Amino acid sequence: MSDATPPIPSLPEKPKSKTGLIVGIGIAVVAVIVAAVLVVVNLASPGSSQAAKTTTVKIGTTEQAAPYWAVLKKAAAKDGIDIQVVGFSDYTQANPALKDGQIDLNLFQHLQFLAQYDVADNATLVPIASTLVVPLPLYSDKYKAVSDIPKGAKIAIPNDPTNQARALLVLQEAKLITLKDGGSTLATPADIDASASKVSVIPVDAAQTAPALASAAGAIINNNFALTAGIDPTSALFQDDPKSAAAEPYINAFVARDADKDNKTYLKVAELYHTKAVQDAVLAESKNTAVLVERPQADLEKILDGLKKTVKAAN
Known part of the structure; x- marks a missing residue:
């Protein structure tokens, strides 16, 4: 008789349930879907770095230190426009810079000055929006x-x-x-x-x-x-008197190259100039001497054309 203990018979292996596997796969699929949705939402969100496209607009001026520029820049930034103010020391520099494409717009001159420049330099710079008339x-x-x-x-x-x-x-x-x-x-x-x-x-x-x-x-x-x-x-x-009819030649304006006169971004900048916050800053800067002017672009072009004809006739 053997003193060896007989081996215990092994039980058959229990079949594995498929339920856990299915649940696991389901969770993974849901996670993938949620992740994809989040990516799409982030891409579509206005605050997303990928969605927010900033357009830079360089504006030439002789009054680059004026406080209203900060107000206008802040307003433009909300619309994805980065305004870069380019300063010039005198009136003779900003138009050639615009004509040559060094800047996108300028804001420093009235229509009479622009007419003189266009005729003298055979240029086609145009006003896209009025701003104000300042007494002399x-x-x-x-x-x-x-x-x-x-x-x-x-x-x-x-x-x-x-x-x-x-x-x-x-x-x-x-x-x-x-x-x-x-x-x-x-x-x-x-x-x-x-x-x-x-x-x-x-x-x-x-x-x-x-x-x-x-x-x-x-x-x-x-x-x-x-x-x-x-x-x-x-x-x-x-x-x-800035309110007189004789003041029309002295309406100041945003000026662009003729090819850019319908540029939506540039027109948006001009529109923002006429918002209350910017206008209040402009009037404060001029110590309330400026007279704000809103004239249609077509009117400004008509006035400019008339002034240019007068300049050409005199020459």
């Missing part, structure tokens, strides 16, 4: 009223053709000079009737009109240069 004032550090300015005194005026002509018209309206045949938007110092005028003029670069106050009896100074120099606009001795 006469300032003095030496006299408190126009009537105090003595005969024979010298007044500094901008020497660029359009602002120079407007300055001469302002001095005529102030009864300090008389222009032959009444003058025009193309007047030059040669049109002054010296024998019938109280003062003479000193044409200087527009950026130098404010410094010229130190040596001249007075100066016609564009608003942006006056503000930069810390001059209080309310201290002006005289200025033209």
